[in-house]
Amino acid sequence: MRRYLLALLLPLLLPLLSACTSTPDASIQVLQPVQAMPHQSFSVRAVRASGHRTDLEQRFNQAVQNALSAKGYRFTETQPDMQVIYALGLEHEAGIELTPIAVAGTVYTQTRATEDERARLALRILDSKTQALLFQAQISRQLHNPDMSQENFDRGVAKILEGFPAAR
Structure with missing residues (x-):
């Protein structure tokens, strides 16, 4: 009976586990700035x-200001050369953690449900x-801690x- 159940569950379990452990790649697209206008402020x-x-x-606004200021751009609220717009989300997501455990010479996999966070950014x-679009980044990543x-935030941005x- 156990063997029969294993035979039924194994084909269903493998795609589920592979889907849970794979994370989408970050997509960052860099477009060349418009050449006719030097950009100095944002x-x-x-x-x-x-x-x-x-x-x-x-915290995200401050991180963007720090990153672009380090590149020589100046932050201004009025009449900037560039506009940085973004949406940032963080939501709870159920995950699975697989841990190998050795017992009497045999290795088993311990499966544990986790509660992780998924960060999403569109910038x-x-x-x-x-x-004109100068730069675009879309990221979706699972955060374990x-x-x-x-x-x-500063490091990530x-x-x-x-x-x-x-800046020129």
């Missing part, structure tokens, strides 16, 4: 789309005058924007 604005987390805005940098410190060119 503003940052959250787009409050469905799922956007307003409680993370201040665009636009030319303020022409609305989310640390929402300003330092981690700097990594996302590392391909964006410095």
